[in-house]
Amino acid sequence: MKVLIVGSGGREHAIAWKLSKSPKLTKLYVAPGNAGMEDVAQCVDIAAKDQEGLLKFCKRESVELVVVGPEGPLTEGIVDRFEKEGIKIFGPSRFAAQLEGSKIFSKQMMRKLSIPTAEFEVFESVDPAMDYVAKKGVPIVIKVDGLAGGKGVVVATSKPKAMETIHKDMVKKVFGKAGEKIVIEEALDGEEASVIALTDGTTARLLVSSQDHKRVSEGDKGPNTGGMGAYSPAPVVTEELEKELLEKVFMPIVNEFKNLGHPFKGFLYAGMMINPKTYGFKVLEFNVRLGDPEAQVILPRLENDFLEVILATIEERLSSVDLKWKNENCVCVVLTSEGYPEEYEVGKRIAGLSSVKELPNVHVFHAGTKRQNGGLVTAGGRVLNVVGLGRGIFEALSRTYEAVEKIFFDNMYYRKDIGHKAAKVLR
Ligand code: AMP
Ligand code: GLY
Numbered sequence: 001m002k003v004l005i006v007g008s009g010g011r012e013h014a015i016a017w018k019l020s021k022s023p024k025l026t027k028l029y030v031a032p033g034n035a036g037m038e039d040v041a042q043c044v045d046i047a048a049k050d051q052e053g054l055l056k057f058c059k060r061e062s063v064e065l066v067v068v069g070p071e072g073p074l075t076e077g078i079v080d081r082f083e084k085e086g087i088k089i090f091g092p093s094r095f096a097a098q099l100e101g102s103k104i105f106s107k108q109m110m111r112k113l114s115i116p117t118a119e120f121e122v123f124e125s126v127d128p129a130m131d132y133v134a135k136k137g138v139p140i141v142i143k144v145d146g147l148a149g150g151k152g153v154v155v156a157t158s159k160p161k162a163m164e165t166i167h168k169d170m171v172k173k174v175f176g177k178a179g180e181k182i183v184i185e186e187a188l189d190g191e192e193a194s195v196i197a198l199t200d201g202t203t204a205r206l207l208v209s210s211q212d213h214k215r216v217s218e219g220d221k222g223p224n225t226g227g228m229g230a231y232s233p234a235p236v237v238t239e240e241l242e243k244e245l246l247e248k249v250f251m252p253i254v255n256e257f258k259n260l261g262h263p264f265k266g267f268l269y270a271g272m273m274i275n276p277k278t279y280g281f282k283v284l285e286f287n288v289r290l291g292d293p294e295a296q297v298i299l300p301r302l303e304n305d306f307l308e309v310i311l312a313t314i315e316e317r318l319s320s321v322d323l324k325w326k327n328e329n330c331v332c333v334v335l336t337s338e339g340y341p342e343e344y345e346v347g348k349r350i351a352g353l354s355s356v357k358e359l360p361n362v363h364v365f366h367a368g369t370k371r372q373n374g375g376l377v378t379a380g381g382r383v384l385n386v387v388g389l390g391r392g393i394f395e396a397l398s399r400t401y402e403a404v405e406k407i408f409f410d411n412m413y414y415r416k417d418i419g420h421k422a423a424k425v426l427r
Contacts (some may be wrong), residue, residue, distance in 0.1 A: 001309065005041070006030040006048050006078070007069030010334070010385035011254050011292035013365035015069060015306075016041045022120060022307035035376055036366025036384075048073050051081055056420040058087055066090065067094065074158035074266075075101035075147060090287045090310050095262040099253070100288040104182045113252040116282045118273075126170050132184055133162045139187035144169050144356050146178025150226055155187055155421060174399050188282055191421070193234040195242070196292045197250045197270075198309070200318040201263025204250045208301055208325050209237035210294040216341060218417045220271065225341045226382055229418030231331045231393065235425045236274050244328045245270065249283060251346030265313060269294075296365050297330040298386045329396040332387045333404050337368075340381030340410040348378045349412040355406045358398070361389040362403045378409055393423050 001024050005012050014035055020028055020040035031054060046053040051073055058066065066082055068074055068091040077094035091097075098105040110117040120143065122127035133156075135141055142165045144152035152175055156162035169179035193211045197204045213236035216222040249270055257264040268288035274280070290298070297369030299306070303324040312321045337344035346368070353376070356364055365387060368380015384407065388400030397419050404414060 001025055002027045002029075002061065002063045003042075003065045003067060003307070004031060004054070004063045005033075005067045005069060006054065006073055007067065008034050008048065009124045010293040010365040010367040010382065011290055011293050012069040013065060013367070013385075014296045015290070017363065017365065018302065018306040019067070022148060022305045024305070024307050029061070031057070034366045034379075035369040035371045036364065037375050039098045049076065051076070051078055054078075055082065055085060058082070059085075065087060065307075065310070066379060069289065071100050071147060071287065073099070074288055075260070076424060085161075088314055089267040090314055092264050094264055095260075096257055096264040096266075097288045099264075099268075099286045101147055102301070103143050103285070103396050104181060105181055106286050107185075109253070109256065110283060113256055115249050115252060116279065118185040118188050118282055118284070120183050122181060122183055124181050126166060129166045129170065129182060129184060130163055133166070136184075136186075141185045141187050142169065143183045143185070144175045144179040145181040145183065146175065148175045148178050150224060151175075152178060153224070171340050176190045180298045181266050188273045188275070188279075188284070189233075190273040190278075190282075191236045191275055192284070193237050193272045194291050195237060195245055195270050195272055196267045196294065197246070198248070198313055198318065198323075199254050199266070199268055200263055200316045201258055201386045202316065202404045203256050203318040204246065204252065205318060205321065205323050206242055206250070207244060207298050207323065208232050209234040210291070211236070212291060212294055212298050213251055213415060213418055214414070217416075218415050223334075223341055227291070227334060228336070229331070229333045230291075230293040230297045231329065231396070231419040232294070232301060233329070235422050236377055237272075239335060241274070245272075245281070253286070271414050291331045293334055293385055296332040296387050298388055300330050300363060300387060301328060312417045326389070326392055328389045329393045330387060330389050330394070331396040331400045332385050333400050333414050333418050334367075334382050334385065335384040335404065335407060335409075335412055335414045336382050337378055337380070338413040340413070344381055345370070345411055346380065348385070348412075350378060350407070350409045352407040353423060356386070356403045359399070359403055361399055362404070364407075383409070383412075393419055397423065
């Protein structure tokens with residue numbers, strides 16, 4: 001089977017690596033991909049948002065299946081467009097993707113279905129929003145309605161910061177249309193975890209749990225990033241909680257979309273806040289794709305043929321599939337360009353990858369890399385994802401960091417405390 005993956009990050013490299021192992025696969029393309037994926041796929045120079053370009057390519061090369069990594073193309077309706085042309089494509093429709101594309105849509109659906117979530121109000125103009133913050137006090141969370149590349153959420157710990165955020169979103173319009181409406185919600189105290197399900201519109205299967213590290217600095221300090229590392233499983237997500245989430249979060253969403261006449265097919269990702277001592281669990285947000293870097297710690301644990309699992313989802317026969325997982329822990333440390341998520345330099349030569357290739361149970365998934373003059377150079381904020389598997393979190397951590405220490409580029413930065421929270425729980 002000829003398959004095209006849409007996207008270019010570490011998540012898409014992990015997807016490509018896993019799909020490349022399927023006996024069903026005859027040819028794998030990635031658009032636009034990155035330098036690291038060349039080992040397992042052919043990179044095609046078409047942007048992820050260029051639906052017409054991708055469609056033309058698929059027709060020309062007789063691509064039989066398209067797998068979409070990032071949220072952008074999904075919310076822009078790539079699935080509807082390709083299905084109309086009779087091309088198999090994996091991911092939710094434009095309607096279903098609103099669950100990530102609009103915080104208001106998602107919060108209102110949670111309210112309707114009584115899914116536990118932070119108390120909230122929606123605002124379309126500045127004054128009522130400011131009055132609400134004045135009344136509620138801080139800490140308080142301000143979220144733009146639309147997609148903002150992970151930068152649209154601010155947990156404000158002072159009233160001036162909250163007022164400044166509302167001003168930035170609604171008056172300065174730094175996120176454009178995405179910030180025309182905002183959600184203001186109660187700040188929750190707890191531990192975050194990512195719980196992702198796969199659904200074919202009727203059946204839902206949970207993937208193994210994971211937790212990412214969003215903040216740039218050690219001790220979870222500093223600004224939010226796309227993700228500095230992750231680990232799986234997340235000990236805070238117990239088996240009991242998984243059962244509860246399936247029943248009280250995932251199935252109500254799956255049933256609701258089915259009832260609305262728009263079955264949800266694809267990955268359904270619930271960003272959770274968990275606090276066993278007080279409220280139990282609440283959903284912070286939904287995403288309609290695999291997380292990045294969560295995919296990098298989930299897919300290496302999957303034992304099934306991933307291509308077969310995707311086909312079963314599209315063909316609505318997920319009820320006949322049992323997902324099997326390696327009983328191992330997996331850790332991912334993201335190597336970034338110093339300065340990320342703000343300004344950083346690129347074009348730095350990357351060394352040491354060949355010695356990492358020799359290590360057992362270690363994978364390197366590329367994000368911002370490219371080839372230059374025969375060598376590999378940095379080309380983004382998040383550069384490489386170093387992933388290690390082990391029996392227990394400590395073995396996984398030591399394998400991962402051992403590999404990290406073999407890699408070098410000028411201005412390389414990474415967090416040295418990935419997985420430490422999980423390690424503390426399990427000690
Ligand atoms: P979201 O995109 O909604 O997941 O928000 C991004 C990040 O902001 C989350 O991963 C949390 O770290 C934080 N956050 C979002 N909502 C809340 C909340 N209600 N209380 C505390 N932190 C939050
Ligand atoms: N790692 C968080 C996300 O993919 O949204």
